[in-house]
Amino acid sequence: MNPNYDVIIIGLGAMGSATAYHLARRGIKVLGIDRYSVPNNMGSSSGDIRAIRKSYYEHPDYVPLLERAYHNWRELESETGTEILQLTGGLYIGPLNSELVSGSLKSAIEHNLRYELLTNRDLSGRYPQFKLPADYVALYEEEAGIVRPQRAISAFAELAKRRGANLSQNETVLEWKSEPSGIIVKTDKHEYSSDRIIFCGGPWTTHLVQDLGVPLVVSRQVTGWVQPSQPELFSSDIFPTWAMDHPEGEIYYGFPILSDCAGMKVANHTRGAIIDADRVDRNVYASDEETFLPVLRDSLPGGLGSVIEINVCMYTNSPDSHFIFDDYPGFDNVTLACGFSGHGFKFASAIGEALADFSTSGCTPLPMEFLQLSRFHLN
Ligand SMILES: Cc1cc2nc3c(=O)[nH]c(=O)nc-3n(C[C@H](O)[C@H](O)[C@H](O)COP(=O)(O)OP(=O)(O)OC[C@H]3O[C@@H](n4cnc5c(N)ncnc54)[C@H](O)[C@@H]3O)c2cc1C
Incomplete structure (x- = not known):
């Protein structure tokens, strides 16, 4: 098994690369994994503007x-x-x-x-x-x-690496599980462990997290x-x-x-x-x-x-076209940022910060409550 990380981020598009940058800035031992290159034109952050x-x-x-x-x-x-x-x-x-x-x-x-x-x-x-x-x-x-998506993602990734983040490209996460000792992540190349995991998989999110309680x-x-x-x-x-x-x-x-x-x-x-x-x-x-x-x-x-x-x-x-930013139901060391519904890119620099806050202190001073999953179950 590869070395243990504080946080593993799955997906290094807009949200994942921004999160890697904010975590690395704080000295957190972070691994980011993307199935394609960083940046890439396969996910939702493709293109120039x-x-x-x-x-x-x-x-x-x-x-x-x-x-x-x-x-x-x-x-x-x-x-x-x-x-x-x-x-x-x-x-x-x-x-x-x-x-x-x-x-x-x-x-x-x-x-x-x-x-x-x-x-x-x-x-x-x-x-x-x-x-x-x-x-x-x-x-x-x-x-x-x-x-500018491609410039921004390159900048986040470059700065994250300079501050010690390990960012792996062209590696696909196949499965993950939560054990008492932490989270195990299995890819097509390696197996890793970490204390926390963050899903920033964009349109592939539901391939790895099925039980959101709402459809994406x-x-x-x-x-x-x-x-x-x-x-x-x-x-x-x-x-x-x-x-x-x-x-x-x-x-x-x-x-x-x-x-x-x-x-x-x-x-x-x-x-x-x-x-x-x-x-x-x-x-x-x-x-x-x-x-x-x-x-x-x-x-x-x-x-x-x-x-x-x-x-x-x-x-x-997402069902109401608003973002989803929350813990994965049933886990307090698994966080999700998904459902950006065609208007998320502009927020990536703040979402990355909020995800880093969440991972390091379990909460964020940024106003994210309105994006929690509980809103779907209130009516
Ligand atoms: C046509 C279009 C126009 C848009 N216009 C705007 C706009 O004008 N303004 C705006 O603010 N927003 C806009 N958006 C929305 C914005 O681009 C997205 O909300 C944002 O890019 C989503 O970023 P993301 O990081 O969630 O997803 P992505 O960029 O898709 O990143 C997800 C990453 O996860 C990786 N991944 C997935 N599964 C795995 C796996 N199993 N293992 C490893 N890696 C994995 C993928 O390779 C990918 O790189 C637009 C979107 C589109 C499609």
Whole structure:
């Protein structure tokens, strides 16, 4: 058997790599294991960019966690000298009573965030790129923008290793068990033991933890990169990161053109086909374009152009689309961070800290209670 660890982390995507970094900083003897490379394009943290925003339409309770995440992303940047967080401004568009606009407004007001509410006329004056129904308004926030998954995961992993973490790539965890002496983890290469274990397996979570008491549903999601017919309208100095409650009832989102990326990223946030993470179809079909092109056709005509690339990724959806951060039921030395439901990346820098807190002291000062499993059994 390999040497004993204080903590073993299964999965080194966004959440696992951030946790390894925070644990190693505290001098904890940590082993992180990933079945692929770190970073990789197989899990949910694939690709180059993710949106980050504070006026969180999903629920105001996320805002304090976001404040911590922003702080931690900036700290990671200053430790590495790498740009990870780029503010572009964020625009959340739809009818005033839509989930997107009313939810963003609620969070902004409740947490005293800086925002502007733009009327339909303000919106078409400031962002003529959009062609919108007359009842559409928008909430604009200056502090929204883009985070960089591959750079962030590389930075977390590199700093964790520098501080003594053992990170093993291309090694698959096959099973684990809890014994009076601790946790035993068996992989396709070795057997390890540790005092604690943390599951950050993303869409593969339920392959190793079956008894969550609630289902996690994995869905196939696609994102598109498009070369706009009028690229000059979409550079990041004049065009923000955006999300839109589309008249058809789906939420679309997109980004400006960035200096180091070819084209402009656009996607549909609606849940795609339900799949098993091991059997996701990574081939791209003509129908995949139709998940994101409608919003360009209808609402951003100058953005329509040739599709450069389509990527397949996975959401791990919890029953209420809110994250799950808790002990595994029945164990006090097994922690889970999963069910990020397509909006978790921006939080990784804070989730990693909270998981490290949990592992070292059994609790965290960060406000995580609303993400506990008990919420599913209260009704
Ligand atoms: C298309 C798309 C767009 C998104 N857009 C945004 C956005 O704009 N903003 C935002 O905040 N979030 C966004 N998200 C969500 C965000 O990317 C995810 O919530 C986040 O990346 C999840 O990270 P994770 O660490 O939980 O999972 P993953 O990154 O999937 O990491 C899990 C890791 O576990 C490893 N693993 C699994 N099983 C085993 C095993 N048995 N043994 C060893 N290793 C194992 C995997 O190899 C993988 O590397 C988006 C997601 C997708 C798919």
